[in-house]
Amino acid sequence: MELDAIPQPELEQIDRIGGADLVIGIIGSERPEQNDSAAGMVREVLAELSKPLRAMVVCNNGTHSPAAVPEVPEDSQSPAVFFCSLPPPAPGETPQHGISNAYRTIFTVGGKLAVRACCVIASRPENATPGWIHRLVQPVLDLGFDLVAPCYTRQKMEGLLNRSVLAPLHGALYGQRLQNPMGPDFGLSGKLLQRILAQYSARRRGPERSLLASIAPAAAFNGFQVCESQLGVRHQSPTDWDNLSSLLSEILGAAFFEMEARAAHWQSIRGSQTLPRFGQPEVPSPENATPVDVHGMLQSFRLGAQNLQDVWGLILPPTSLLELRRLSRLTDDQFRFPDQLWVRIIYDFALGYRLQTISRDHLLRSITPLYLGWIASYALEMQTAGLAEVDSRSELLSKAYEDNKSYLVSRWRWPDRFNP
Numbered sequence: 001m002e003l004d005a006i007p008q009p010e011l012e013q014i015d016r017i018g019g020a021d022l023v024i025g026i027i028g029s030e031r032p033e034q035n036d037s038a039a040g041m042v043r044e045v046l047a048e049l050s051k052p053l054r055a056m057v058v059c060n061n062g063t064h065s066p067a068a069v070p071e072v073p074e075d076s077q078s079p080a081v082f083f084c085s086l087p088p089p090a091p092g093e094t095p096q097h098g099i100s101n102a103y104r105t106i107f108t109v110g111g112k113l114a115v116r117a118c119c120v121i122a123s124r125p126e127n128a129t130p131g132w133i134h135r136l137v138q139p140v141l142d143l144g145f146d147l148v149a150p151c152y153t154r155q156k157m158e159g160l161l162n163r164s165v166l167a168p169l170h171g172a173l174y175g176q177r178l179q180n181p182m183g184p185d186f187g188l189s190g191k192l193l194q195r196i197l198a199q200y201s202a203r204r205r206g207p208e209r210s211l212l213a214s215i216a217p218a219a220a221f222n223g224f225q226v227c228e229s230q231l232g233v234r235h236q237s238p239t240d241w242d243n244l245s246s247l248l249s250e251i252l253g254a255a256f257f258e259m260e261a262r263a264a265h266w267q268s269i270r271g272s273q274t275l276p277r278f279g280q281p282e283v284p285s286p287e288n289a290t291p292v293d294v295h296g297m298l299q300s301f302r303l304g305a306q307n308l309q310d311v312w313g314l315i316l317p318p319t320s321l322l323e324l325r326r327l328s329r330l331t332d333d334q335f336r337f338p339d340q341l342w343v344r345i346i347y348d349f350a351l352g353y354r355l356q357t358i359s360r361d362h363l364l365r366s367i368t369p370l371y372l373g374w375i376a377s378y379a380l381e382m383q384t385a386g387l388a389e390v391d392s393r394s395e396l397l398s399k400a401y402e403d404n405k406s407y408l409v410s411r412w413r414w415p416d417r418f419n420p
Helices: 008-017 036-049 095-112 130-141 162-172 189-203 210-222 241-261 294-307 319-330 339-355 358-363 369-383 389-402 405-413
Strands: 022-028 054-059 080-085 117-121 147-153 186-189 226-233
Touching: 008 080, 008 241, 022 036, 022 095, 022 130, 036 054, 036 080, 036 130, 036 358, 054 369, 095 117, 095 189, 095 210, 095 241, 095 389, 117 130, 117 189, 117 294, 130 147, 130 186, 130 226, 147 210, 162 210, 162 241, 162 339, 162 369, 162 389, 162 405, 186 189, 189 210, 210 226, 210 241, 241 339, 241 358, 241 369, 294 319, 294 369, 339 369, 339 389, 369 389, 389 405
Parallel strands: 022 054, 022 117, 054 080, 147 226
Antiparallel strands: 117 186, 147 186
């Protein structure tokens, strides 16, 4: 999504502004009257920062008539806030693709304005609060960090794709432990924003990559300063179990694509480090715990083990297939998905994605029963666990990803010779 997708009046406004300190993207607000509340919210944030700033707010405000540019004297001590509307979504655009396109527009506006910092709130509109915005931009503007990744207050059965794949995979590959490496809420420095825009522009002739999936790897790869910030409870819609295969295909495909593009970098990294984390975590409300249909998930896993053997046999080595058949014969109470098996499955699917053993979409969708099996196992193991035990469990899984990285590297370098 380039600037030519933005209506001409708003482009002219950007040109008249000339420059800004901060661009704030709010993805998800859809009513024009939200402009007034957003303006007040942004001014509240700017007033708490170290000096007066000029900010551009890019949001879905439902209109493409830009707000008039306020007359702000050069020596004014009042922050100036301008508005620009995101282009409407393309027909058939998926939510994840829509977020990536919105990010690209916000980054491009920020690049044109040569901003010092960028903040994007891509969670539901009720999450776009002064506190969230401040916690994402303050480490950039006042402390010199280049990327502020989010930490959310989660129930033990929330954020499972992050817990099981995205976070431990990012730590093992890039050596930095992030709770949510694909956000979707981030704070960035102008330097990192410009680097990402330059990389995107250089690769425009190749396959399109997910901008959201490339942010944290780009920061790690290029030596930028990264931290995390406690944002609190993230309001999100319940998991759409009927479309889980589509979600896994889109998100894991983006992560595996980024993994393939940066293979020369991550193969030499060993171990991982924790990063500075700002703010205090909230305690999740126990009454909001999400119920999970463990039996239904295990039935889906067993059905997959019965019907997808031919597909999985093109991706997984015989030892993993044998272990999956053994798991499919266990009762619900006995069922536990070993960490080493799960990690090697993720690594093997990443390799299958790279080699295009079968169609990439078919490959990624076939992981759904395996993922449901992992969730069911995790739910059974954690059903009486407290928050400390949940955190310890995540640490064990992260260690399994790191311990098995040599398996990944060997298979990645010699896929035809290495078949355990």
